[in-house]
Amino acid sequence: LSVAKPLAVIAIFVAVAIAGLLAYSALPINLLPSVNIPVVTIITPYPGAGPTEVERLVTQVIEDSVASISNLDVMTSTSSEGASTIALTFTDKSNPDLIATTVERQVNAVVQSLPPEAQRPTVTKIDLSALPVMQLALISDTLPGTDLFNIADQTVLPEFQKVNGVSQVSLIGGQKREIQVAIDPYRLAGYGISLAQLQTGLGGDNLSAPAGTLDSGARDYNLRVNALVRRPEDLSDVVIGGTADSPIHVRDVASVTVTGQVPTGVTRV
Secondary structure, three states, rough: OOOOOOHHHHHHHHHHHHHHHHHHOOOOOOOOOOOOOEEEEEEEEEOOOOOOHHHHHHHHHHHHHHHOOOOOOEEEEEEEEEEEEEEEEEEOOOOOHHHHHHHHHHOOOOHHHHOOOOOOOOOEEEHHOOOOOOOOOOOOOOOOOHHHHHHHHHHHHHHHHHHOOOOOOOOOOOOOOOEEEEEEHHHHHHHHOOOOHHHHHHOOOOOEEEEEEEOOOOOOOOOEEOOOOHHHHHHHHEEEEOOOOOOEEEEOEEEEEEEEEEOOOOOOO
């Protein structure tokens, strides 16, 4: 055919080439295409708890609540010091837009069964399009970790959030400022104060909670107890026992200092 009718063959090849170019130009190209992965993670921080307590008091409770969800294929969990992580993989039959809502509803049903010290579980659907496209590290040879964290949190982070097209900016790591209470066990025993009493006193005097409504006749005022500790001196003055004439304060059994969180990991750049 190519010998007998060369013009026809050339025309066919030209038509195919043109059709290919048109199809290529119409082909959608996305640097980060949307991919639905039926995987949901449940992360529950439990500060101060060991892996055994996390497994028994948090991980198993949440696992029992989500095990009956339909189309659940694989469930894996990790109970580490201070945190529980559960990953749920669903079958292809599941609706990717509904599974996270279903999991969150099941988890919320058992939140009251978790220890009071455990933080609220965070349910997240794995979304590849939400992965970070840029990561930055803030380092300094002179500034302490707490100052560096404040710069990142109060100066750098807000500037990135203002950039057009940026949907989310996350701050990971750093050394947050915290107030540490270093207990002297001998002084604690000398005053006859238990560790539970000290914890109760510190928790009861460091809270922010609604206190009802005040009716003045013309209008109603919402009242709120704002007793959050902002200075080490406030925490040192907390009464944890004794009598009205001879109260026992935190400063009598412990030293209170402002410092940075104890690092639990190191990232090298």
